[in-house]
Amino acid sequence: MKTQVIGASTTKFGELWDVSPRTLAKEAVSSALKDAGIDMEHIQAVFVGNMLSGMLGGQEHLGAFFADEFGLRVPALKIEGACASGGLAVHTGVLAIESGQYDTVVVLGVEKMTDHSPEDVARALMGAGSEEERFSGATFPGLYAILARSHMDKYGTTEEQMASVAVKNHYHASLNPNAQFRSLLTVSQILKSSKIADPLKLLDCSPITDGASAVILSSDKKKMSKRSIGVLASSVATDSLGLSKRKSLTELLATQSASERAYQQAGVDAMDIDVAEVHDCFTIAEILAMEDLGFYKKGLAASAVVEGETTLGTQKRIAINPSGGLKGCGHPVGATGVKQIVEIVEQLRGAAGKRQVANANIGLAHNVGGSGATAVVHILGKL
């Protein structure tokens, strides 16, 4: 592919009550432009990943909304795919560059969630599920709990093993100045935390978060530098919207097909990936992702997490979620998929500071929408 990431930046993630979405977006985009060493006037199109601005904030039409904020009068659109909105926006930006229509675009992911009550956020997030699921009173923790119980039944996965995912991701987040949670967790704290949807407990769940992230994509050689990172693959797959039509409850087939196609596009396989940001909206989701992306055989991922095989410093073949993932860094749903790209770019540049993965040459970002109805996989590489 000719597309490169020439600039990348993210705001702090967290409960940012004193900051509006427009301020978050401006901060992310202006620092991504600064990182790329270009000005706003070089941006030819704006792609916005966001899920909930309409349902929670009453504001739709985000393409024009943010272009206007940036003082731009260029093509601008919002891309929505539940929690995969950010990854889909990056995919759309890559397609826009590959089509030849634009040389340089910005992809913004943004979400403002903490202004609203947990019940209202839970209900709005259920917009990503099926009507049947909404009428059952299910929540997203509930749907992933159903997947977790099936995985536990089939592979003997335990609540302690799932808790190890959160322990690892909080450790990684403690090294990330932009993360929502900088505190360490223990397995027993997680097991003792209040139940949300059995067997998932509060500390198995990613939090409700505000934040924005932005990347500048370009095919213009004059704008590239040594710090530019190549997009080797950009792939999307879908599966049934709700759980009741899934062929399997112990794997996400959308993740499998999106990653198989991505590995083909990039000409690499799972064993070539040095660092990955995967979609750990719940602890069980990271275990599913490790298996469905081909890093581990089915049923073997959970024990690998416990052994520290994916933890910074003790990693065996691959480090997973060095940013802290959705669990530790936070999950502003529309921003997450873009933040994953920002993290992989920093890792491949060797600019990730205390959470730097040694010798990272090829990185993967994996973003999921709903309970697995959409999966987006990007592979990035040093040039």
Add this chain to the structure above:
Amino acid sequence: MISPVKIWRNQKKISSLRGSEGVIVSWTMIRVPPSGFSSQAPYPVALIQLNETRIVCQLVDWDPECLRVGQKVVLVIRRVIESPDDGVIPYGVKAKPV
């Protein structure tokens, strides 16, 4: 989310499901509900294998020992969500252990 027209449109589907028998494939207990369900929480939600299809629905009239994979259930008509301001009562199916 709820409108009288939508509820009317769904009547056929709901009545066709009534009386269907199935077994629990997987389940959870919702302790932090979405808005509209607060008065019912905590409540179990299960993925149920019917004859040829599957459905995600709430359990009703359950005992703790019914919460297990393989439990037989039958679908019954119940009020599913708190009434919106216009007073329409939204009915749907829930699964009752047998």
